Amino acid sequence: xxxxxxxxRSLALLAAVTASGAVAQTPADLPSPxxxxxxxxxxxxxxxxxxxxxxNTDVLVVDGRIERIGQGLEAPSGVETVDVxxxxxxxxxxxxxxxxxxxxxxxxxNPIVAEVQMRDAVSPADIGIYRALxxxxxxxxxxxxSANPVGGENETLKLRWGTLDPDGLLFEGAPxxxxxxxxxxxxxxxxxxxxxxxxxxMGIEQVYREAFTxxxxxxxxxxxxxxxxxxxxxxDRRMETLAGILSGEVLVHCHSYRADEILMLMEVFExxxxxxxxxxxxxxxxxxxxxxxEFGAGASVFSDWANYKFEVYYSTAYNSxxxxxxxxxxxxxxxxxxxxxxxxxxxxxxxxxxGLGDQEALALVTLNPAWQLGxxxxxxxxxxxxxxxxxxxxxxxxxxxxxxxxxxxxxIARFDRERDGDDMRLYIDPEAEVVTLPTDAHxxxxxxxxxxxxxxxxxxxxxxxxxxxxxxxxH
Amino acid sequence: xxxxLSLLAVLLAAGSVxxxxxxxxxxxxxxxxxxxxxxxxxxGTIESGTIVIEDGRIAAVGSATAxxxxxxxxxxxxxxxxxxxxxxxxxxxxEVGDIAQxxxxxxxxxxxxxxxxxxxINPSSTIIPQTxxxxxxxxxSVPQGGLMPGTAALINLHGYTPAQMYAGFEGIVxxxxxxxxxxxxxxxxxxxxxxATQEAMxxxxxxxxxxxxxxxxxxxxxxxTPDGVQSYQPEMAALLPVVRGTQSLLVVANAANDIVxxxxxxxxxxxxxxxxxxxxxxxxxxxxxxxGLSVITGPVTGLPTRASDRYDRTYQNVALLAQSGITVAxxxxxxxxxxxxxxxxxxxxxxxxxxxxxxxxxxxxxxxIGPARIFGVDGELGSIEVGKNATLFIADGDPFEPQTQITxxxxxxxxxxxxxxxxxxxxxxxxxxxxLRTVGEGE
Numbered sequence: 001x002x003x004x005x006x007x008x009r010s011l012a013l014l015a016a017v018t019a020s021g022a023v024a025q026t027p028a029d030l031p032s033p034x035x036x037x038x039x040x041x042x043x044x045x046x047x048x049x050x051x052x053x054x055x056n057t058d059v060l061v062v063d064g065r066i067e068r069i070g071q072g073l074e075a076p077s078g079v080e081t082v083d084v085x086x087x088x089x090x091x092x093x094x095x096x097x098x099x100x101x102x103x104x105x106x107x108x109x110n111p112i113v114a115e116v117q118m119r120d121a122v123s124p125a126d127i128g129i130y131r132a133l134x135x136x137x138x139x140x141x142x143x144x145x146s147a148n149p150v151g152g153e154n155e156t157l158k159l160r161w162g163t164l165d166p167d168g169l170l171f172e173g174a175p176x177x178x179x180x181x182x183x184x185x186x187x188x189x190x191x192x193x194x195x196x197x198x199x200x201x202m203g204i205e206q207v208y209r210e211a212f213t214x215x216x217x218x219x220x221x222x223x224x225x226x227x228x229x230x231x232x233x234x235x236d237r238r239m240e241t242l243a244g245i246l247s248g249e250v251l252v253h254c255h256s257y258r259a260d261e262i263l264m265l266m267e268v269f270e271x272x273x274x275x276x277x278x279x280x281x282x283x284x285x286x287x288x289x290x291x292x293x294e295f296g297a298g299a300s301v302f303s304d305w306a307n308y309k310f311e312v313y314y315s316t317a318y319n320s321x322x323x324x325x326x327x328x329x330x331x332x333x334x335x336x337x338x339x340x341x342x343x344x345x346x347x348x349x350x351x352x353x354x355g356l357g358d359q360e361a362l363a364l365v366t367l368n369p370a371w372q373l374g375x376x377x378x379x380x381x382x383x384x385x386x387x388x389x390x391x392x393x394x395x396x397x398x399x400x401x402x403x404x405x406x407x408x409x410x411x412i413a414r415f416d417r418e419r420d421g422d423d424m425r426l427y428i429d430p431e432a433e434v435v436t437l438p439t440d441a442h443x444x445x446x447x448x449x450x451x452x453x454x455x456x457x458x459x460x461x462x463x464x465x466x467x468x469x470x471x472x473x474x475h
Numbered sequence: 476x477x478x479x480l481s482l483l484a485v486l487l488a489a490g491s492v493x494x495x496x497x498x499x500x501x502x503x504x505x506x507x508x509x510x511x512x513x514x515x516x517x518x519g520t521i522e523s524g525t526i527v528i529e530d531g532r533i534a535a536v537g538s539a540t541a542x543x544x545x546x547x548x549x550x551x552x553x554x555x556x557x558x559x560x561x562x563x564x565x566x567x568x569x570e571v572g573d574i575a576q577x578x579x580x581x582x583x584x585x586x587x588x589x590x591x592x593x594x595x596i597n598p599s600s601t602i603i604p605q606t607x608x609x610x611x612x613x614x615x616s617v618p619q620g621g622l623m624p625g626t627a628a629l630i631n632l633h634g635y636t637p638a639q640m641y642a643g644f645e646g647i648v649x650x651x652x653x654x655x656x657x658x659x660x661x662x663x664x665x666x667x668x669x670x671a672t673q674e675a676m677x678x679x680x681x682x683x684x685x686x687x688x689x690x691x692x693x694x695x696x697x698x699x700t701p702d703g704v705q706s707y708q709p710e711m712a713a714l715l716p717v718v719r720g721t722q723s724l725l726v727v728a729n730a731a732n733d734i735v736x737x738x739x740x741x742x743x744x745x746x747x748x749x750x751x752x753x754x755x756x757x758x759x760x761x762x763x764x765x766x767g768l769s770v771i772t773g774p775v776t777g778l779p780t781r782a783s784d785r786y787d788r789t790y791q792n793v794a795l796l797a798q799s800g801i802t803v804a805x806x807x808x809x810x811x812x813x814x815x816x817x818x819x820x821x822x823x824x825x826x827x828x829x830x831x832x833x834x835x836x837x838x839x840x841x842x843x844i845g846p847a848r849i850f851g852v853d854g855e856l857g858s859i860e861v862g863k864n865a866t867l868f869i870a871d872g873d874p875f876e877p878q879t880q881i882t883x884x885x886x887x888x889x890x891x892x893x894x895x896x897x898x899x900x901x902x903x904x905x906x907x908x909x910x911l912r913t914v915g916e917g918e
Contacts, residue, residue, distance in 0.1 A: 127782045130786065131778075131779075131786045134786040134787070286900065286904045287904055287907075289904070289907065290907060290910045290911045291911065294911060304811070304813050304815075304816070305811045305813070306811060306812075306813075306897075307570070307571055307572060307602060307811060307812050308571070308572040308573060308810065308811055309571060309572065309573035309574075310571050310573065310574055313570075313571055314896075314900065315897070316896075316897040316898075316900040316901055316904075317897055318897060318898070318900065318901035318905075321901075321905075322901065322904050322905050325905060337778060338776065338777060338778045341778075341786070342776065342823075345819065345823075345877065348877035348878065349877050351877050351878040352877045352878065352879070352880070353897075353901075354901065398877065398878065399876060400819055400822030400823065400825075400826065400875045400876050400877060401822060401825060401826045401829075401875075402826060403826055403827065420785060420786065420787075421785070422783070422784075422785060423783040423784075424785075424786070425782055425783060428783075
């Protein structure tokens with residue numbers, strides 16, 4: 001989309017003020033990304049996720065942290081009290097699979113691109129961030145696409161809406177993660193699109209085995225040189241990242257669908273001693289739930305998507321319930337700018353399909369994705385000492401009739417329904433025209449093979465309906 | 476490659492037939508649904524009552540006594556609703572989005588109104604049971620593609636032939652020319668867009684002139700030489716009922732400008748129509764109301780159409796349309812074919828629209844009697860009334876709420892098992908056997 005050069009920022013402010021007479025937000029109006037807030041949320045139903053739902057309970061936030069949870073708490077002087085009686089307080093929603101706020105997604109030029117980083121593509125002014133906050137989302141995992149067996153490094157963000165500095169959104173201290181991809185997408189892009197391996201699921205396995213073996217040798221040569229006091233071999237960024245996976249420093253999030261390919265990757269990881277692994281999409285994870293539980297792998301799934309390609313033909317919306325009942329740490333993700341805005345509802349579907357309890361369902365979009373991203377010591381539940389990333393809902397968060405009233409990141413209200421306005425953009429491109437996109441339930445979902453054809457051949461594709469041209473991303 | 480794909484298509488087709496064995500079979504008969512709460516939609520709510528189903532129809536509602544020999548269906552205090560409509564789908568026309576061999580949504584050609592969705596509805600699609608077990612019983616299947624891609628058909632989601640599924644409405648689709656940029660990836664120059672718009676409008680007018688002429692010649696032929704032969708133009712023949720005003724045109728337009736242009740065109744040509752899409756209907760709701768058009772809109776959960784719009788504008792669109800007095804029906808138009816989510820769309824419309832007067836009853840109507848009226852099938856469907864087609868379901872709570880379970884289902888008077896491939900996979904894999912042990916080792 002757009003990186004905003006420093007010199008353009010004043011222009012952005014000017015544009016924001018003059019655009020169509022609407023009251024646009026400007027970065028100047030909003031607290032800076034390093035701001036930390038204090039607030040007392042009084043008398044709500046607090047869904048802790050780790051300790052049940054507490055009725056008529058206060059949450060005291062001091063300097064961006066949850067200081068105390070209890071009854072009859074008093075706000076220190078100068079700290080605002082918000083009456084949330086009759087309302088519901090939850091941990092901020094976390095999306096383990098997102099592609100908003102990115103200016104590019106797929107570096108599809110090689111089956112292994114471990115050297116690229118989504119951090120270089122973060123776009124802090126994407127209106128999708130504000131819309132996500134309006135759905136209670138406080139953190140997202142922005143991922144590389146699924147064109148390659150080994151994609152680039154992902155980035156975990158906090159939605160500190162209001163800054164034009166991409167680094168302001170980074171979730172400081174979050175572990176590094178990387179995208180892997182199995183099945184139809186990488187075989188289509190490389191095997192069928194470019195005539196190189198992999199063109200089958202057999203080939204994908206060997207891409208990993210060869211890459212990890214090479215990375216082991218790379219590390220070994222470094223260690224040997226170090227031991228011998230010789231000059232180190234040249235640094236190879238691709239190998240460095242792969243070696244980081246082997247050492248457990250970089251967590252793997254793997255796009256996958258079929259049960260067989262999920263088993264394959266677990267076997268490869270066992271052989272190379274890699275322990276942390278989360279399968280993304282994983283529509284057939286329910287078929288190998290016992291194996292996933294034994295490995296200790298996570299699954300980050302759609303609530304109910306299916307039928308868009310053959311490898312998701314045998315899907316079931318009961319996936320998250322089957323996984324949860326079999327002891328697999330499971331999250332429900334969006335992979336989509338539209339869905340991202342109501343992940344609480346996507347979690348609620350696990351009550352329709354499999355009867356999960358409230359806490360289990362809420363964990364799908366809070367604590368469990370936090371665990372999968374390695375940030376569960378900081379966020380994902382309402383506990384004393386954790387970051388004050390919190391959503392306030394008008395009704396029970398799993399009810400269809402609920403709305404998000406307030407979303408706090410680090411104790412700062414980055415969304416407040418009462419202060420919502422007609423044009424909330426941070427940055428208005430003076431050259432951009434008023435554009436009407438055809439509305440669509442899934443505007444930014446791009447796991448479809450058509451999209452990959454577009455990626456390879458540079459053609460547009462019509463996925464659904466008249467004029468719904470979806471451009472080439474495969475996520 | 477082609478051979479492999481064809482083989483795959485055959486396997487898929489065979490698979491979806493096999494997927495619907497005896498466990499999917501409906502039961503016909505006389506039924507007495509007892510101890511039910513009944514939301515009739517049109518005649519209020521009965522807190523406790525009975526519904527009798529006989530010969531496929533609702534024979535009694537309220538304090539009826541069960542006829543001798545009737546099959547007892549206890550609601551156990553659950554609520555009965557008329558089957559829900561999703562008024563914009565491609566159900567039955569596509570099985571797997573990515574596999575062309577399973578897609579029958581868009582025929583070649585720009586003007587092909589004679590292509591009938593009903594012809595290509597696959598009664599064995601696995602998506603049909605998946606949809607109906609959520610209480611969504613009736614869908615409009617809409618051909619996609621060019622200017623006039625074909626004739627949409629309303630179907631009930633039970634039956635072994637398209638004719639058995641047909642629910643009494645067909646309509647020709649007009650994808651009204653889009654006049655602006657199609658999105659940020661649309662890289663055409665302003666001049667190119669303007670030119671394309673003009674050409675598309677000229678093409679539409681040309682088609683319409685031809686249709687009028689064809690109808691005049693046809694009328695003249697019928698009145699003077701009934702046995703005479705007219706040169707056969709299947710596209711124009713298909714448009715005869717629209718030209719003669721006996722059938723409504725389904726006009727798809729989403730951007731405010733396009734909607735206004737469509738309204739002007741319809742007024743100019745004096746064509747009877749239903750507006751579909753209307754993503755930006757809220758911007759021009761008064762104009763739509765003035766034109767007297769009914770609107771099929773959705774997805775409610777879609778993104779706002781412009782970056783400058785409020786985040787909840789699309790959630791509120793249907794409420795804002797209804798506020799202007801427009802009869803509304805919801806469509807999910809879901810690319811993943813999750814038509815089972817239409818009750819959730821209705822719930823979202825309430826969550827964000829109740830402050831605008833769009834309450835739960837209004838939302839309920841937008842997926843029942845509203846579309847039934849729009850499609851002219853309200854004598855048969857859309858409410859729980861004596862004499863109507865027995866297409867209804869039982870829920871243990873509010874069907875808009877995700878935690879609610881659907882506990883009973885009738886379509887055309889057939890009691891249907893609450894089975895889909897998705898529930899079968901659940902049954903099989905919840906406690907997989909063998910689990911981690913090797914086959915034969917025992918648990």
